[in-house]
Amino acid sequence: MRDHVIGVDIGTTGTKAGIYDSEGRLKGEAFEESRLIYPGPGLVEQDPEDIFSSVVNTVRSAMQASGLAPDRIAAIALDGQMAGLMAVDADWNPVTHYDSWLDTRCAPWLDELRPHEDEIIRTCGMALAFNHAPKLLYWRDQPETWARIAAFLQPAAFVAGRLAGLAGADAFMDRTYVVFSGFASGETFTWNEPLLARFGLTTEKLPRICEPWEIVGHLRPDWAARTGLPEGLPIAAGCGDQSANVLGGGLVDPGVVFDTSGTASVFATVIDSFGTDTTYRCLMTCPHVIPGLWFPMAYVAGGGLNLRWFRDTLSPMEKAQWEQAGRNPYDALAEAAGGVPPGAERLLFLPHLSGRNTPNDPDMRGAFLGLTWRHEKPHMVRAIMESIAYEYALYLRAVREIAPGYDPRFAVNIGGGAKSQVLRQIKADALGLDYRCMDREEFGTLGAAIVAGHAVGLFLDLAATARRFAGDTRPAAEARPDLTRAYAPYVDAYIDALQSLSPLFNRISRSLSSAA
Structure with a gap:
């Protein structure tokens, strides 16, 4: 059989x-x-x-x-x-x-x-x-x-x-x-x-x-x-x-957001009409396996990598102490960041240390903006985490432009970063979206297997099969409307910073190239 x-x-x-x-x-x-x-x-x-x-x-x-x-x-x-x-x-x-x-x-x-x-x-x-x-x-x-x-x-x-x-x-x-x-x-x-x-x-x-x-x-x-x-x-x-991944995760209904928190931070959602991002140029409108659906996607190449950089480069002594005490350094960093108020006391971080990928801007670089003597390492960690939320907020704006009437339902979070309650809560608050998690961890091979089964008639309904196999999600972080409103000007400031600094980084790159 x-x-x-x-x-x-x-x-x-x-x-x-x-x-x-x-x-x-x-x-x-x-x-x-x-x-x-x-x-x-x-x-x-x-x-x-x-x-x-x-x-x-x-x-x-x-x-x-x-x-x-x-x-x-x-x-x-x-x-x-x-x-x-x-x-x-x-x-x-x-x-x-x-x-x-x-x-x-x-x-x-x-x-x-x-x-x-x-x-x-x-x-x-x-x-x-x-x-x-x-x-x-x-x-x-x-x-x-x-x-x-x-x-x-x-x-x-x-x-x-x-x-x-x-x-x-x-x-x-x-x-x-x-x-x-x-x-x-x-x-x-x-x-x-x-x-x-x-x-x-x-x-x-x-x-x-x-x-x-x-x-x-x-x-x-x-x-x-x-x-x-x-x-x-x-x-x-x-x-x-x-x-x-999207199919294996059971994301077959319009409005569900898929957040993969790994080395890269990947944002995707599902829409039921083809639209393209000519305004921000950050989205890839990818065809869904399910006919009639697409999933706009964008990502920050160094999402989780930025936290690793901070851990290894700026906090090596603390890392050694935490590990010696049997404590996960990422948990310790997140706990410290959780004690900092939203907005990190007006500190912004640009997470594009190796260039921006969506849209393609290879000369863009990372930066802390607004540093004062009041800011300490926990502020910097929180600013790194919040930068991912601000980038996602930009992606959400782009989706709303290409899909009129788009109504995000909730975000499903997977990957190593999904284990951080502080990071989940920051994203939920900044986006105004409840976050949910899944017990299943493998999605790619499952999605391909569903396609294989459909090809031979084992799974007649792709969408129903994907929903059933993915299983239920469970609550992970509830958006707080007052903080969503508080984060809104930070999102605007972040987008302004990207647009203002991109030409600067381009000029620096050209100047250094000509000098070499």
Whole structure:
């Protein structure tokens, strides 16, 4: 009886495989860390062969951990990194490395795209960044490599295609990735051929756009033997990793906010119409796996990383003392910050220590604004925490502009930062949104597994299945209207600071570059 499905998540830090039964219960999982390659400054890539091996290894290990016979598995789907790009030849052999979303070698080609940015935002759904469009132009201008390329795709599609024995002409990209393409419509999921033509491009080397649950092939015998899966297993197209997280988290109803508090702080919400952020240029309007839904998303690259920086760089002695006493340094920092009044006594922090990502502003830097002799370390920690809330408040304003009548219901918080009651309460108060938490911690592989089950008829209703598997949320922090009103001028001041200081940081960067 084939009543289990496999979801594989190909992330930046590693690959994870999860096996789920028909009730969404995890029966076996495995993880393998990624190997990132840094050939030079600003260059970050991965070997496609490493990516493929990691999937084979984790699926085999998950199968062994589950104790299931191969004939219990009904289907497999993969999700993966969304903004990067790689290419294959006519026989599905890699022609390029995986050009990671962290790689900035395509930066000069952003200038070629810049005059068309308004159209790209309006049609595709996000502002320019280090994603598919500039990466395509980079490879366009490498003629020897370009001539060998049959199709561009993402890591999850590459792995699925090799498992199924596809050829370059079979290349596919499911529609959840199109927001990162720059050259496709985020509403109709078709290639923007007139825009492509302006850059000397056609759809010849681009993958066809398909639905996440389309069965793109079946498992070859040699890979069945290597993974412990049944020969001929249906392979679904899958989806992007963030799309899998949103589906696996049960976020299938308009108005729910999804806050991932990790190394990066990721804000997403669900809307039922396509709209694009031409005002703030911070949102990516990502297609949801569920037809007719989208999830605008934006993020601060150094959300949790900023607290780690403060802990390690500005509080190393306290960190050592806390650890010696058996106390979590993050808990100690949060407790101290909790004793500081909202607004940190008029202290603002800009959290973009490595540049701003949404929108793309690589010269932006971090800053404490308004420091006085009254301010101590707890004030600084609270200001760091509040900066994430202010950034999220900006994202909420943008969502309200692109989705008239948008009514946020509550925020679901996951990730390491979700354990901090102080941080949750700050965000709840600044946003005017109640915060809720979930008992489940893994969402990516579950989302991919739901797609796999839908592809073979195991899960007929995607939305109902996602709600049921995600389970109930529980209250974590209740918004206090008086503090929401008190935070409003701080949000305005924060947005003003971003707009005022961006040109300054750009001038500093240009001055230093010319001096070098």
